[in-house]
Amino acid sequence: MGNTHPGATSPLGMVSACAYSGAYPTGYGRYTKNTEGLPEEMYDRLQASGFTHFQQSGTGAIRKYYNYVRVTPMVEPLDVLGQAWGLSDEVAEAGYYAATLGTGVRCELTVGAKVAVHRYTFPEARSARIVVDLSCGGLDIELGRTVPLRAQVENMGQGRAQGTVVMEGVPLSVYLEVDSPGWRPMLWYDRRLIDGGTRLDFDSIRHTTLRPFGMLFMGPATAGQTIEVRLGFSLRGCDQARRNLERECWPTQPAFEAVHAATRTRWADHIDRVRVEGGTPARRTVMATALYHSLIKPCFADDESPFWPTAGPYAFDICTMWDIYKTQLPLLAAIVPDRATDLLESLIRVCEEEGNFPNGYRMARGADRFFRQASALAHTALADAHALGRPGVDWSWALVHMVDDLRRLYGEDFFEHGVVHPITHTLDLAYAHYCTAQVARALNDRRLADDLERRSWQWSNAFDPDTGLLRDSDFYEGGKWNYSFRLLHDMAGRIALAGGDAAFVEMLDRFFGFGAAPVKQPGLRPSPVEMAAGFALNRFEGLNNEPDMEVPWAYHYAGRPDRTAEVVQAALAWQFGTGPGGLPGNDDSGALSSWYVWASIGLFPVAGQSLFLLNAPAFERATLRVGDEELVIETSGHRGTPIGADGIGDEPPTQYVQSATLNGEPLHTTHLSAAAVHRGGRLHLRLGTQPSSWGCETRPPSHSPPPEEAP
Template sequence: MIDNVDPFIGVDQTDLPEQSGLAATWWWPKPQVGNTHPGATFPLGMVSACAYSGGYPTGYGNFDLSTEGLPPSLPRAADAVETGQRASGFTHFQQSGTGAIRKYYNYFRVTPMLEPLDVLGRDWGISDEEATPGYYAATLDNGVRAEITVGPKSAVHRYTFPEHHDARVVVDMSMGGLAIPYGATVPLRARLESVQPGVAQGEIVVEGAPLALHIECDAESWRQMLWYDRRLMPGGTRLDLDHIRPTTLRPFGLMWAGPAVAGQTVEVRIGFSLRGVDQARANLRRDCDDRSPAFDTRRERTRESWRERLDAIRIETSDEDRRTVFATALYHSLIKPCFAADESPFWPSKGPWVFDVSTMWDIYRTQLPLLTALAPERSVELANALLTVCEQEGNLPIGYRMARGSDRFGRQGSALAHTLLADICQLGLPGMDWDWALVHMQTDLRRIYGEDFLQQGYAHPISHTLDLAFGYWCTRHVATLVEDHDLAAEYEQLATRWVNAYDPTTGLLKDSTFYEGTRHNYSFRIQHDMEGRIALAGGDERFVSMLDEFFGYGADAVVQPGLAPGSEEMAAGYALGRFEGLNNEPDMDAPWAYYYAGRPDRTAEVVHAVIHQQFGTGRGGLPGNDDSGGLSSWYVWASLGLFPVAGQNIFLIHPPSFRYASMPMARGTLTIDTSGFDEPTPDGPVRYVQAVSFNGVPVTTSWMSGTELHEGGRLHISLGTEPSEWGRAERPPSFRPLPSPADTDSMQEAP
């Protein structure tokens, strides 16, 4: 599978074949760009490294800040080449597929130069780009070939120079962020010192986080110098800077310089840590032994780590493009979050620490369930890291970066980490202290909008009412496990307050503000009481009719927003109340809402259109932001014929797009095979489930418990070209306790 990965998928604006059928009716409001990068990464590792142009939001590419429509290009100098990629060097700690997350990394820019230090920061054209999991390479138009690989907490650069009398490798420690307004990250404090020839170390404090590096360079005959404000510091071995402000910042760093013969290689090895230079050096030694050069060894070790992860899932298809899309989606699903055990800079104890949870509402539906299946021990590590953040900082994070204080992202979601904890609890995975977890889950439910929910029975933005009600339902599982039955009963009642979010006259959410969407996008999410949700909408027939309208059945094709769409155009698009395809994460689970009304055939049609029309090969192969693997992991699950209902420990079964697949689950290997399968095409017939068996026993329901599937076994799905009666009679489970009198009062009073 590793040889099929194309890390360039998603780095450019969306470029897919013209949509047809249902897909042509879906309107995409969010940026039509994947926002991925092709840089070197390690599976769930701390470090990434890539060419840096200042492009939004990863530092790679040609695009400026964008929030809707096609992304605009970065402004370039008059003599800049308007086509092709540009780079001013190579940086570390990139985001992966995110949209706006306020701040950006791209620390420690390394630039191979033949030019004077005065021009540091200018762009060079880059060509001959190459990328595979764990490796990135490009040639600058000054003739230098750059190659980068990474380990879990390190990066190794290798530069091949042309003949030149004064070549150099320059490390800029002052640089971070993006080339967009307010996109720079200014270090607050910094120190840098030469330790011995070929060895230096330093630390910068950025957004309150101390980021240290230990750096080694094997250009033994070259001069090693510190520099400040693009001027060399002859004889200087140490640089200390305190109280840096945007108005006082001057570039600073270190440099190796000397004559190069044609084809000469220079290797730069960097260890990183958030706990000082000694730990950064230890991390480098752990990732790269003392032998020099280390590049090829580190590259192969990282490749093997990726091979182990990517070969875990096996698929059978004769379509090599589809194999590439699937392999790349799996790759993108395993880049984030960044696991950095024993690296928290904010508390002294050892243990799990995770950053770049960017962001929970992007990943809780699909990426975290995939992580739980493929690497359950990592899922438990993530859960413990999130609980430690809550213990130390006061809340379970919705977004968490390498910065002091978690990002709260108050408008987007509440209580979403509870879904991961509920899944782990229901699966019985080892390694959790559930009494400790329950304390923090309870505390988090009361933060910010949680008090409104308790006092009024609802909270605005109204989508938080759904989040919090589900958070209480998830926490109820943990309370039951630790035998706090009174608390479990209390939370059962609080979980019924989801109904306060809806207007019974329309069957949709009440008027409120909605982040990146409308009431329609948030009204069809899968809840814990879908039976009650459908009853509120007027029953199965009415609910299916609402879904059909939402998914564009019988609707005309739409025109997607272009470059810099106007407010009237966007308002008209939102007024459609239409499914946004996989361009927007609130819609990720909506296609499966049909299951709860007995219409799995409709889901098959919608999912078929998404899989085969909204994902493709090439740099424009994604329909929108990959969102830290949230979008890609959706594709992985949907292609395999399963959809995890996060927090509810069930999987919905639908037609797979591969004849055969196998994947590890938390406790065993699951194989998914089919009969009646034909290789699908965008305009070809939809396949519908006719019958299902598991380990030879018929499955008459459209769902299976996660506990059962995670044990592994053989799932056989019989397919046909016409809808069947399978899955229509018995619906997926709904949680429906009777509301308490107090909740009944709050329902009547909620506006």
């Protein structure tokens, strides 16, 4: 399960809309909550009780699942609201979703940046309804329900209504119009109509006191009659929700086709920023889908922060930095640089308001920001942006927050002792000190930079010199083998600690299972004993396990880019496909899909070091539109690499780089600076089916301490 959904989205937009079954994890689908083994079915069919807004994309058990403002077209009495009807004839396109409910109503959804438009085609019905449930939230699983804290609903007449629900401390407002002449607008509570009521107010709602509530529009429908529902959303009140609707939907009425066309155009522009040629149709489909998934999150709600009054970028659904900082943020920095800068501005502002750079940030107020996962990851994206000379950030002010953030939470112990448990936070904090030192040095604060750099060499305190692995500790979603091969700023020192190139490669080979028997995957309801035995193998857990994402490229630093090619190309061929099971685990807000995009074009970003590593690409030619420039990656000797998991052709041959040129000049290294990638140009890779000596002698840069500073 990739844990994605087929609903309507806009590129990095605030709003999504999808059929709602209440199943884990996005509210769409048939499965129960699942974190280990195969998922169990919650329902035996695809079904929906309506259509909700704001969904996660690719995440797992994050506890806040949104699915707010459920809209349900009905031809039955209000009493049955909440029951589900079967879904058939589904259509999913970028910015568009459609399906037919078991009641015979054809349902179509599209979204803009801050709006959603629904179009329902009814069968003949004496009393048809459009029911809006403002109390809906979360999933129909244990501890999955989200209940409003407070709410207000108002019937404004003439097919208009508005309301605000405070969910997880955030006021979500909606202003809606229903294009249904002659239909009667009404409010309802506890599935009972409130005749003549124009306003409902609720305060101090609890799970035990909640009764569903909302508004509805009711009247007769002729066969084939179409009703359009237009919804504007805001985190700053109903007036701004109305303005958002006016901005994206008026003066065009009905608005569905206009909004759909505008969103389709935005998607076409974004998808066109990475173009590939060659490969099988299946591989090109997976590539386009991966790029699409990479551009759904984070959600940008400009001028919508509910926590500070000023205008400017506000981003949520950063789920989480631990997932996206290695692959997705560098992709956004390359193909949507303005949005990448907006994200950094939003993170800095959150740090001002809350006192920390968040590791994860949802549409919610309060703690629970995933601090167990990692520490100080925003520093990597900030360092990369500064190295590229990105405008729009006050870097002196950003540096203040970067330095202050290093002293918070686990950073206090690291500052005092040079090591902290969980031991992975030692690596995070040492790396963040390195990233912050680069910004400080560029801003001519040499004293600060020297101090930060000295502390960055304390990464070695996390390792046991007798084993070359991390010290025993608690680990988040992995073990010490998974975390022992991350790409540090001092890879030369890391490899030396392991005993040199040969010993390091041998450890990596063991991790990836070269020469080992296949691993049996867990099935339904795996026992704790079975899971413990699997983890005890100390093997690569898959690309959806964030610590493992970058590990294939660790071979580069030991002079074995051929091994990187073997691991990466096997993953591209066998772990991704075109069907519902086409992702090898959680997509995690586009992190896994971004990995696929980079790996497919032969590049991998080393977050925080303004560096890219090179590998044989999966396509004959790729064009990356980087800002106003284009980087063309072309090959000679490329052989087709079908997707093995789909049974298309034989096992794909591994391809290795034999030689390379950049803008016609020989390139003998397996890396490029981020500046070179962002300048654009032409990278030519000559490929073959046998390993070569290319890139084996000159290693990617390693930032080792001078002898007097070595730990």
